[in-house]
Amino acid sequence: MHKEHTLTKNQQIIFDLIDKSPEPLKAYSILFNVQKKGIKAPPQVYRALDKLVEMGKIHKIESRNAFIACHNSSCQVAKATAFSICEICEKVTEISSAGLSKYLANFKDKDGMKYSKYNLEFFGLCKKCR
Amino acid sequence: MHKEHTLTKNQQIIFDLIDKSPEPLKAYSILFNVQKKGIKAPPQVYRALDKLVEMGKIHKIESRNAFIACHNSSCQVAKATAFSICEICEKVTEISSAGLSKYLANFKDKDGMKYSKYNLEFFGLCKKCR
DNA sequence: TACATAGTGTTATATTATAACAATTTAAAT
DNA sequence: ATTTAAATTGTTATAATATAACACTATGTA
Structure with missing residues:
Protein backbone atom coordinates (compact mmCIF):
# COMPACT_ATOMS: atom_id res chain seq x y z
CA MET A 1 0.00 0.00 0.00
CA CYS A 70 -12.74 6.48 -10.52
CA HIS A 71 -15.18 5.54 -7.80
CA ASN A 72 -13.63 2.17 -7.32
CA SER A 73 -11.57 2.45 -4.18
CA SER A 74 -9.37 -0.45 -5.16
CA CYS A 75 -5.72 0.33 -5.71
CA GLN A 76 -5.52 -1.75 -8.83
CA VAL A 77 -8.03 0.04 -10.94
CA ALA A 78 -5.59 2.31 -12.69
CA LYS A 79 -4.05 -0.76 -14.25
CA ALA A 80 -7.18 -2.75 -14.84
CA THR A 81 -10.08 -0.78 -16.21
CA ALA A 82 -13.32 -1.74 -17.86
CA PHE A 83 -16.12 0.48 -19.05
CA SER A 84 -19.46 0.23 -20.73
CA ILE A 85 -20.31 2.90 -23.24
CA CYS A 86 -23.73 3.61 -24.67
CA GLU A 87 -23.43 4.36 -28.35
CA ILE A 88 -26.52 6.53 -28.34
CA CYS A 89 -26.38 8.70 -25.22
CA GLU A 90 -22.66 8.23 -24.63
CA LYS A 91 -23.21 7.35 -20.99
CA VAL A 92 -20.10 5.69 -19.61
CA THR A 93 -20.02 3.43 -16.58
CA GLU A 94 -17.05 1.85 -14.95
CA ILE A 95 -17.55 -1.87 -14.62
CA SER A 96 -16.44 -3.47 -11.43
CA SER A 97 -16.81 -7.17 -11.69
CA ALA A 98 -14.59 -9.41 -9.63
CA GLY A 99 -15.09 -12.19 -12.14
CA LEU A 100 -14.08 -10.07 -15.09
CA SER A 101 -11.04 -8.56 -13.44
CA LYS A 102 -9.88 -11.93 -12.22
CA TYR A 103 -10.32 -13.43 -15.66
CA LEU A 104 -8.41 -10.65 -17.38
CA ALA A 105 -5.68 -10.32 -14.76
CA ASN A 106 -4.94 -14.00 -15.26
CA PHE A 107 -5.31 -14.07 -19.00
CA LYS A 108 -2.32 -15.50 -20.82
CA ASP A 109 -1.86 -15.30 -24.56
CA LYS A 110 -0.66 -18.09 -26.83
CA ASP A 111 2.94 -17.52 -25.86
CA GLY A 112 2.03 -17.75 -22.20
CA MET A 113 2.54 -14.06 -21.73
CA LYS A 114 0.72 -12.26 -18.92
CA TYR A 115 0.07 -8.56 -18.93
CA SER A 116 0.52 -5.94 -16.27
CA LYS A 117 -2.31 -3.72 -17.35
CA TYR A 118 -5.41 -3.64 -19.48
CA ASN A 119 -8.21 -1.43 -20.63
CA LEU A 120 -11.51 -2.79 -21.87
CA GLU A 121 -14.31 -0.81 -23.45
CA PHE A 122 -17.69 -2.40 -24.11
CA PHE A 123 -20.14 -0.76 -26.49
CA GLY A 124 -23.85 -1.18 -26.69
CA LEU A 125 -27.09 0.49 -25.74
CA CYS A 126 -27.86 1.42 -22.18
CA LYS A 127 -31.21 0.62 -20.58
CA LYS A 128 -32.71 3.99 -21.41
CA CYS A 129 -31.66 3.92 -25.02
CA ARG A 130 -32.99 0.52 -26.00
CA MET B 1 -22.66 -13.88 -44.46
CA CYS B 70 -6.77 -7.61 -39.31
CA HIS B 71 -5.43 -11.03 -40.13
CA ASN B 72 -8.21 -12.77 -38.37
CA SER B 73 -10.53 -13.98 -41.08
CA SER B 74 -13.47 -14.16 -38.72
CA CYS B 75 -16.37 -11.89 -39.49
CA GLN B 76 -16.79 -10.89 -35.91
CA VAL B 77 -13.46 -9.30 -35.29
CA ALA B 78 -14.49 -5.78 -36.11
CA LYS B 79 -16.82 -5.91 -33.14
CA ALA B 80 -14.67 -7.88 -30.79
CA THR B 81 -11.06 -6.91 -30.73
CA ALA B 82 -8.21 -7.60 -28.36
CA PHE B 83 -4.61 -6.54 -28.60
CA SER B 84 -1.39 -6.84 -26.69
CA ILE B 85 0.85 -3.81 -26.68
CA CYS B 86 4.45 -3.74 -25.58
CA GLU B 87 5.12 -0.61 -23.61
CA ILE B 88 8.78 -0.53 -24.61
CA CYS B 89 8.95 -1.36 -28.30
CA GLU B 90 5.30 -0.60 -29.03
CA LYS B 91 4.83 -3.88 -30.84
CA VAL B 92 1.13 -4.61 -31.17
CA THR B 93 -0.35 -8.04 -31.72
CA GLU B 94 -3.95 -8.96 -32.25
CA ILE B 95 -5.01 -11.60 -29.79
CA SER B 96 -7.20 -14.36 -31.06
CA SER B 97 -8.27 -16.51 -28.21
CA ALA B 98 -11.51 -18.42 -28.46
CA GLY B 99 -11.73 -18.51 -24.69
CA LEU B 100 -11.30 -14.79 -24.31
CA SER B 101 -13.73 -13.85 -27.03
CA LYS B 102 -16.31 -16.27 -25.72
CA TYR B 103 -15.91 -14.91 -22.22
CA LEU B 104 -16.25 -11.31 -23.32
CA ALA B 105 -19.04 -11.89 -25.81
CA ASN B 106 -21.06 -13.44 -23.01
CA PHE B 107 -20.11 -11.00 -20.32
CA LYS B 108 -23.06 -9.39 -18.58
CA ASP B 109 -22.75 -6.48 -16.22
CA LYS B 110 -24.51 -6.07 -12.89
CA ASP B 111 -27.72 -4.99 -14.59
CA GLY B 112 -27.65 -8.04 -16.79
CA MET B 113 -26.72 -6.00 -19.79
CA LYS B 114 -24.88 -7.59 -22.69
CA TYR B 115 -22.83 -5.64 -25.18
CA SER B 116 -22.65 -5.77 -28.93
CA LYS B 117 -19.03 -4.81 -29.25
CA TYR B 118 -15.84 -4.48 -27.28
CA ASN B 119 -12.23 -3.47 -27.55
CA LEU B 120 -9.58 -4.71 -25.16
CA GLU B 121 -6.00 -3.52 -24.95
CA PHE B 122 -3.46 -5.33 -22.81
CA PHE B 123 -0.19 -3.66 -21.89
CA GLY B 124 3.04 -5.24 -20.81
CA LEU B 125 6.45 -6.18 -22.10
CA CYS B 126 6.90 -8.44 -25.09
CA LYS B 127 9.35 -11.34 -25.07
CA LYS B 128 12.17 -9.33 -26.57
CA CYS B 129 11.80 -6.45 -24.19
CA ARG B 130 11.83 -8.32 -20.92
C1' DT C 1 -31.26 6.98 -69.51
C1' DA C 2 -31.82 8.69 -65.13
C1' DC C 3 -31.60 8.31 -60.56
C1' DA C 4 -29.55 7.33 -56.08
C1' DT C 5 -25.58 6.19 -53.53
C1' DA C 6 -20.90 6.02 -52.58
C1' DG C 7 -16.51 7.74 -53.34
C1' DT C 8 -13.22 11.54 -54.54
C1' DG C 9 -10.68 16.00 -54.43
C1' DT C 10 -10.07 20.19 -52.15
C1' DT C 11 -9.76 24.03 -48.84
C1' DA C 12 -10.25 25.35 -44.50
C1' DT C 13 -10.63 24.63 -39.75
C1' DA C 14 -11.63 22.19 -35.40
C1' DT C 15 -9.90 19.30 -31.80
C1' DT C 16 -6.49 17.01 -29.08
C1' DA C 17 -1.93 17.13 -27.22
C1' DT C 18 3.00 18.36 -26.36
C1' DA C 19 7.66 21.03 -26.52
C1' DA C 20 10.26 24.23 -24.31
C1' DC C 21 11.61 27.33 -20.85
C1' DA C 22 11.33 30.41 -16.86
C1' DA C 23 9.45 31.00 -12.31
C1' DT C 24 7.56 29.19 -8.03
C1' DT C 25 6.37 26.03 -4.51
C1' DT C 26 7.19 21.98 -1.65
C1' DA C 27 9.66 18.43 0.84
C1' DA C 28 13.65 16.74 2.76
C1' DA C 29 18.15 16.90 4.28
C1' DT C 30 21.49 18.82 6.27
C1' DA D 1 16.98 27.97 9.28
C1' DT D 2 19.32 27.24 4.78
C1' DT D 3 20.19 24.84 1.04
C1' DT D 4 19.13 21.78 -2.34
C1' DA D 5 16.42 18.70 -5.35
C1' DA D 6 12.13 17.59 -7.12
C1' DA D 7 7.66 18.65 -8.40
C1' DT D 8 4.48 21.92 -9.88
C1' DT D 9 3.11 26.00 -12.17
C1' DG D 10 2.60 29.66 -15.79
C1' DT D 11 3.28 30.83 -20.46
C1' DT D 12 3.88 30.92 -25.50
C1' DA D 13 4.08 28.51 -29.36
C1' DT D 14 3.30 24.64 -32.15
C1' DA D 15 2.58 19.70 -33.27
C1' DA D 16 -0.53 15.97 -34.14
C1' DT D 17 -5.06 14.17 -34.86
C1' DA D 18 -9.51 14.67 -37.01
C1' DT D 19 -13.67 16.69 -39.29
C1' DA D 20 -16.86 20.21 -41.86
C1' DA D 21 -18.36 21.62 -46.05
C1' DC D 22 -18.90 21.70 -50.82
C1' DA D 23 -18.21 20.64 -55.68
C1' DC D 24 -17.45 16.92 -58.58
C1' DT D 25 -17.05 11.94 -60.38
C1' DA D 26 -17.86 7.12 -60.57
C1' DT D 27 -20.79 3.10 -59.84
C1' DG D 28 -24.74 0.36 -59.46
C1' DT D 29 -29.42 -0.26 -60.42
C1' DA D 30 -34.37 0.75 -61.78
Whole structure:
Protein backbone atom coordinates (compact mmCIF):
# COMPACT_ATOMS: atom_id res chain seq x y z
CA MET A 1 0.00 0.00 0.00
CA HIS A 2 1.46 3.31 -1.01
CA LYS A 3 1.03 6.66 0.64
CA GLU A 4 -2.15 8.56 -0.07
CA HIS A 5 -1.51 11.26 -2.56
CA THR A 6 -2.47 14.76 -1.66
CA LEU A 7 -3.64 16.60 -4.70
CA THR A 8 -2.01 19.85 -5.68
CA LYS A 9 -4.08 22.92 -6.35
CA ASN A 10 -4.58 22.37 -10.06
CA GLN A 11 -5.04 18.66 -9.64
CA GLN A 12 -7.71 19.26 -7.02
CA ILE A 13 -9.59 21.80 -9.13
CA ILE A 14 -9.61 19.50 -12.12
CA PHE A 15 -10.39 16.38 -10.14
CA ASP A 16 -13.35 18.10 -8.46
CA LEU A 17 -14.77 19.09 -11.81
CA ILE A 18 -14.46 15.60 -13.24
CA ASP A 19 -15.71 14.01 -10.07
CA LYS A 20 -18.88 16.10 -10.07
CA SER A 21 -19.59 15.46 -13.71
CA PRO A 22 -22.13 12.77 -14.58
CA GLU A 23 -20.38 12.25 -17.89
CA PRO A 24 -16.82 11.97 -19.15
CA LEU A 25 -15.19 15.34 -19.72
CA LYS A 26 -12.86 16.27 -22.53
CA ALA A 27 -9.66 18.17 -21.89
CA TYR A 28 -10.70 21.40 -23.57
CA SER A 29 -14.10 21.34 -21.96
CA ILE A 30 -12.26 21.06 -18.65
CA LEU A 31 -10.03 23.95 -19.67
CA PHE A 32 -12.99 26.23 -20.41
CA ASN A 33 -14.56 25.31 -17.10
CA VAL A 34 -11.53 26.07 -14.97
CA GLN A 35 -10.36 29.25 -16.61
CA LYS A 36 -12.22 31.26 -14.00
CA LYS A 37 -10.10 29.47 -11.39
CA GLY A 38 -6.90 30.63 -13.02
CA ILE A 39 -6.01 27.61 -15.11
CA LYS A 40 -5.51 29.23 -18.44
CA ALA A 41 -3.61 26.94 -20.78
CA PRO A 42 -3.80 23.38 -22.10
CA PRO A 43 -0.53 22.14 -20.57
CA GLN A 44 -1.85 22.93 -17.11
CA VAL A 45 -4.86 20.76 -17.77
CA TYR A 46 -2.99 17.92 -19.43
CA ARG A 47 -0.38 17.82 -16.70
CA ALA A 48 -2.99 17.51 -14.02
CA LEU A 49 -4.86 14.89 -16.03
CA ASP A 50 -1.70 12.84 -16.51
CA LYS A 51 -1.00 12.82 -12.80
CA LEU A 52 -4.56 12.01 -11.87
CA VAL A 53 -4.55 9.10 -14.30
CA GLU A 54 -1.24 7.89 -12.85
CA MET A 55 -2.71 8.00 -9.37
CA GLY A 56 -5.80 6.14 -10.51
CA LYS A 57 -8.07 9.01 -9.44
CA ILE A 58 -9.45 9.31 -12.94
CA HIS A 59 -9.47 7.16 -16.05
CA LYS A 60 -9.22 8.05 -19.68
CA ILE A 61 -11.87 6.65 -21.97
CA GLU A 62 -9.62 6.06 -24.94
CA SER A 63 -12.31 5.74 -27.56
CA ARG A 64 -13.73 9.10 -26.54
CA ASN A 65 -10.69 11.09 -25.48
CA ALA A 66 -12.48 11.90 -22.27
CA PHE A 67 -11.95 11.46 -18.56
CA ILE A 68 -14.08 10.15 -15.71
CA ALA A 69 -13.45 9.87 -12.00
CA CYS A 70 -12.74 6.48 -10.52
CA HIS A 71 -15.18 5.54 -7.80
CA ASN A 72 -13.63 2.17 -7.32
CA SER A 73 -11.57 2.45 -4.18
CA SER A 74 -9.37 -0.45 -5.16
CA CYS A 75 -5.72 0.33 -5.71
CA GLN A 76 -5.52 -1.75 -8.83
CA VAL A 77 -8.03 0.04 -10.94
CA ALA A 78 -5.59 2.31 -12.69
CA LYS A 79 -4.05 -0.76 -14.25
CA ALA A 80 -7.18 -2.75 -14.84
CA THR A 81 -10.08 -0.78 -16.21
CA ALA A 82 -13.32 -1.74 -17.86
CA PHE A 83 -16.12 0.48 -19.05
CA SER A 84 -19.46 0.23 -20.73
CA ILE A 85 -20.31 2.90 -23.24
CA CYS A 86 -23.73 3.61 -24.67
CA GLU A 87 -23.43 4.36 -28.35
CA ILE A 88 -26.52 6.53 -28.34
CA CYS A 89 -26.38 8.70 -25.22
CA GLU A 90 -22.66 8.23 -24.63
CA LYS A 91 -23.21 7.35 -20.99
CA VAL A 92 -20.10 5.69 -19.61
CA THR A 93 -20.02 3.43 -16.58
CA GLU A 94 -17.05 1.85 -14.95
CA ILE A 95 -17.55 -1.87 -14.62
CA SER A 96 -16.44 -3.47 -11.43
CA SER A 97 -16.81 -7.17 -11.69
CA ALA A 98 -14.59 -9.41 -9.63
CA GLY A 99 -15.09 -12.19 -12.14
CA LEU A 100 -14.08 -10.07 -15.09
CA SER A 101 -11.04 -8.56 -13.44
CA LYS A 102 -9.88 -11.93 -12.22
CA TYR A 103 -10.32 -13.43 -15.66
CA LEU A 104 -8.41 -10.65 -17.38
CA ALA A 105 -5.68 -10.32 -14.76
CA ASN A 106 -4.94 -14.00 -15.26
CA PHE A 107 -5.31 -14.07 -19.00
CA LYS A 108 -2.32 -15.50 -20.82
CA ASP A 109 -1.86 -15.30 -24.56
CA LYS A 110 -0.66 -18.09 -26.83
CA ASP A 111 2.94 -17.52 -25.86
CA GLY A 112 2.03 -17.75 -22.20
CA MET A 113 2.54 -14.06 -21.73
CA LYS A 114 0.72 -12.26 -18.92
CA TYR A 115 0.07 -8.56 -18.93
CA SER A 116 0.52 -5.94 -16.27
CA LYS A 117 -2.31 -3.72 -17.35
CA TYR A 118 -5.41 -3.64 -19.48
CA ASN A 119 -8.21 -1.43 -20.63
CA LEU A 120 -11.51 -2.79 -21.87
CA GLU A 121 -14.31 -0.81 -23.45
CA PHE A 122 -17.69 -2.40 -24.11
CA PHE A 123 -20.14 -0.76 -26.49
CA GLY A 124 -23.85 -1.18 -26.69
CA LEU A 125 -27.09 0.49 -25.74
CA CYS A 126 -27.86 1.42 -22.18
CA LYS A 127 -31.21 0.62 -20.58
CA LYS A 128 -32.71 3.99 -21.41
CA CYS A 129 -31.66 3.92 -25.02
CA ARG A 130 -32.99 0.52 -26.00
CA MET B 1 -22.66 -13.88 -44.46
CA HIS B 2 -22.51 -10.58 -46.25
CA LYS B 3 -21.10 -9.86 -49.66
CA GLU B 4 -17.35 -9.49 -49.91
CA HIS B 5 -16.45 -5.88 -50.11
CA THR B 6 -14.39 -4.78 -53.03
CA LEU B 7 -12.08 -2.04 -51.99
CA THR B 8 -12.11 1.23 -53.85
CA LYS B 9 -8.93 2.73 -55.19
CA ASN B 10 -8.05 4.79 -52.14
CA GLN B 11 -9.14 2.08 -49.75
CA GLN B 12 -6.95 -0.44 -51.55
CA ILE B 13 -3.89 1.81 -51.54
CA ILE B 14 -4.26 2.52 -47.86
CA PHE B 15 -5.10 -1.03 -46.91
CA ASP B 16 -2.06 -2.35 -48.78
CA LEU B 17 0.19 0.03 -46.92
CA ILE B 18 -1.20 -0.93 -43.51
CA ASP B 19 -1.24 -4.59 -44.40
CA LYS B 20 2.43 -4.58 -45.33
CA SER B 21 3.46 -2.69 -42.22
CA PRO B 22 4.85 -4.68 -39.31
CA GLU B 23 3.66 -2.01 -36.94
CA PRO B 24 0.55 0.12 -36.47
CA LEU B 25 0.48 3.17 -38.71
CA LYS B 26 -0.77 6.60 -37.84
CA ALA B 27 -3.03 8.54 -40.13
CA TYR B 28 -0.54 11.23 -41.04
CA SER B 29 2.23 8.74 -41.56
CA ILE B 30 -0.11 6.99 -43.97
CA LEU B 31 -0.82 10.29 -45.66
CA PHE B 32 2.86 11.03 -46.23
CA ASN B 33 3.36 7.55 -47.63
CA VAL B 34 0.54 7.70 -50.15
CA GLN B 35 1.01 11.21 -51.44
CA LYS B 36 3.01 9.87 -54.35
CA LYS B 37 -0.04 7.81 -55.26
CA GLY B 38 -2.21 10.90 -55.47
CA ILE B 39 -3.82 10.88 -52.06
CA LYS B 40 -3.08 14.37 -50.95
CA ALA B 41 -5.28 15.41 -48.05
CA PRO B 42 -6.28 14.12 -44.60
CA PRO B 43 -9.96 13.56 -45.38
CA GLN B 44 -9.09 11.11 -48.11
CA VAL B 45 -7.09 9.09 -45.62
CA TYR B 46 -9.59 9.29 -42.79
CA ARG B 47 -12.47 8.34 -45.05
CA ALA B 48 -10.69 5.25 -46.25
CA LEU B 49 -9.67 4.38 -42.71
CA ASP B 50 -13.24 4.72 -41.48
CA LYS B 51 -14.56 2.39 -44.15
CA LEU B 52 -11.79 -0.15 -43.63
CA VAL B 53 -12.52 -0.18 -39.91
CA GLU B 54 -16.24 -0.63 -40.61
CA MET B 55 -15.47 -3.56 -42.87
CA GLY B 56 -13.19 -5.09 -40.27
CA LYS B 57 -10.21 -5.03 -42.63
CA ILE B 58 -8.23 -2.93 -40.18
CA HIS B 59 -8.52 -2.05 -36.50
CA LYS B 60 -7.77 1.14 -34.67
CA ILE B 61 -5.51 0.85 -31.64
CA GLU B 62 -7.27 3.47 -29.55
CA SER B 63 -4.52 4.06 -27.04
CA ARG B 64 -2.08 4.77 -29.86
CA ASN B 65 -4.24 6.42 -32.51
CA ALA B 66 -2.88 3.97 -34.99
CA PHE B 67 -4.17 1.31 -37.34
CA ILE B 68 -3.24 -2.29 -38.05
CA ALA B 69 -4.55 -4.82 -40.53
CA CYS B 70 -6.77 -7.61 -39.31
CA HIS B 71 -5.43 -11.03 -40.13
CA ASN B 72 -8.21 -12.77 -38.37
CA SER B 73 -10.53 -13.98 -41.08
CA SER B 74 -13.47 -14.16 -38.72
CA CYS B 75 -16.37 -11.89 -39.49
CA GLN B 76 -16.79 -10.89 -35.91
CA VAL B 77 -13.46 -9.30 -35.29
CA ALA B 78 -14.49 -5.78 -36.11
CA LYS B 79 -16.82 -5.91 -33.14
CA ALA B 80 -14.67 -7.88 -30.79
CA THR B 81 -11.06 -6.91 -30.73
CA ALA B 82 -8.21 -7.60 -28.36
CA PHE B 83 -4.61 -6.54 -28.60
CA SER B 84 -1.39 -6.84 -26.69
CA ILE B 85 0.85 -3.81 -26.68
CA CYS B 86 4.45 -3.74 -25.58
CA GLU B 87 5.12 -0.61 -23.61
CA ILE B 88 8.78 -0.53 -24.61
CA CYS B 89 8.95 -1.36 -28.30
CA GLU B 90 5.30 -0.60 -29.03
CA LYS B 91 4.83 -3.88 -30.84
CA VAL B 92 1.13 -4.61 -31.17
CA THR B 93 -0.35 -8.04 -31.72
CA GLU B 94 -3.95 -8.96 -32.25
CA ILE B 95 -5.01 -11.60 -29.79
CA SER B 96 -7.20 -14.36 -31.06
CA SER B 97 -8.27 -16.51 -28.21
CA ALA B 98 -11.51 -18.42 -28.46
CA GLY B 99 -11.73 -18.51 -24.69
CA LEU B 100 -11.30 -14.79 -24.31
CA SER B 101 -13.73 -13.85 -27.03
CA LYS B 102 -16.31 -16.27 -25.72
CA TYR B 103 -15.91 -14.91 -22.22
CA LEU B 104 -16.25 -11.31 -23.32
CA ALA B 105 -19.04 -11.89 -25.81
CA ASN B 106 -21.06 -13.44 -23.01
CA PHE B 107 -20.11 -11.00 -20.32
CA LYS B 108 -23.06 -9.39 -18.58
CA ASP B 109 -22.75 -6.48 -16.22
CA LYS B 110 -24.51 -6.07 -12.89
CA ASP B 111 -27.72 -4.99 -14.59
CA GLY B 112 -27.65 -8.04 -16.79
CA MET B 113 -26.72 -6.00 -19.79
CA LYS B 114 -24.88 -7.59 -22.69
CA TYR B 115 -22.83 -5.64 -25.18
CA SER B 116 -22.65 -5.77 -28.93
CA LYS B 117 -19.03 -4.81 -29.25
CA TYR B 118 -15.84 -4.48 -27.28
CA ASN B 119 -12.23 -3.47 -27.55
CA LEU B 120 -9.58 -4.71 -25.16
CA GLU B 121 -6.00 -3.52 -24.95
CA PHE B 122 -3.46 -5.33 -22.81
CA PHE B 123 -0.19 -3.66 -21.89
CA GLY B 124 3.04 -5.24 -20.81
CA LEU B 125 6.45 -6.18 -22.10
CA CYS B 126 6.90 -8.44 -25.09
CA LYS B 127 9.35 -11.34 -25.07
CA LYS B 128 12.17 -9.33 -26.57
CA CYS B 129 11.80 -6.45 -24.19
CA ARG B 130 11.83 -8.32 -20.92
C1' DT C 1 -31.26 6.98 -69.51
C1' DA C 2 -31.82 8.69 -65.13
C1' DC C 3 -31.60 8.31 -60.56
C1' DA C 4 -29.55 7.33 -56.08
C1' DT C 5 -25.58 6.19 -53.53
C1' DA C 6 -20.90 6.02 -52.58
C1' DG C 7 -16.51 7.74 -53.34
C1' DT C 8 -13.22 11.54 -54.54
C1' DG C 9 -10.68 16.00 -54.43
C1' DT C 10 -10.07 20.19 -52.15
C1' DT C 11 -9.76 24.03 -48.84
C1' DA C 12 -10.25 25.35 -44.50
C1' DT C 13 -10.63 24.63 -39.75
C1' DA C 14 -11.63 22.19 -35.40
C1' DT C 15 -9.90 19.30 -31.80
C1' DT C 16 -6.49 17.01 -29.08
C1' DA C 17 -1.93 17.13 -27.22
C1' DT C 18 3.00 18.36 -26.36
C1' DA C 19 7.66 21.03 -26.52
C1' DA C 20 10.26 24.23 -24.31
C1' DC C 21 11.61 27.33 -20.85
C1' DA C 22 11.33 30.41 -16.86
C1' DA C 23 9.45 31.00 -12.31
C1' DT C 24 7.56 29.19 -8.03
C1' DT C 25 6.37 26.03 -4.51
C1' DT C 26 7.19 21.98 -1.65
C1' DA C 27 9.66 18.43 0.84
C1' DA C 28 13.65 16.74 2.76
C1' DA C 29 18.15 16.90 4.28
C1' DT C 30 21.49 18.82 6.27
C1' DA D 1 16.98 27.97 9.28
C1' DT D 2 19.32 27.24 4.78
C1' DT D 3 20.19 24.84 1.04
C1' DT D 4 19.13 21.78 -2.34
C1' DA D 5 16.42 18.70 -5.35
C1' DA D 6 12.13 17.59 -7.12
C1' DA D 7 7.66 18.65 -8.40
C1' DT D 8 4.48 21.92 -9.88
C1' DT D 9 3.11 26.00 -12.17
C1' DG D 10 2.60 29.66 -15.79
C1' DT D 11 3.28 30.83 -20.46
C1' DT D 12 3.88 30.92 -25.50
C1' DA D 13 4.08 28.51 -29.36
C1' DT D 14 3.30 24.64 -32.15
C1' DA D 15 2.58 19.70 -33.27
C1' DA D 16 -0.53 15.97 -34.14
C1' DT D 17 -5.06 14.17 -34.86
C1' DA D 18 -9.51 14.67 -37.01
C1' DT D 19 -13.67 16.69 -39.29
C1' DA D 20 -16.86 20.21 -41.86
C1' DA D 21 -18.36 21.62 -46.05
C1' DC D 22 -18.90 21.70 -50.82
C1' DA D 23 -18.21 20.64 -55.68
C1' DC D 24 -17.45 16.92 -58.58
C1' DT D 25 -17.05 11.94 -60.38
C1' DA D 26 -17.86 7.12 -60.57
C1' DT D 27 -20.79 3.10 -59.84
C1' DG D 28 -24.74 0.36 -59.46
C1' DT D 29 -29.42 -0.26 -60.42
C1' DA D 30 -34.37 0.75 -61.78
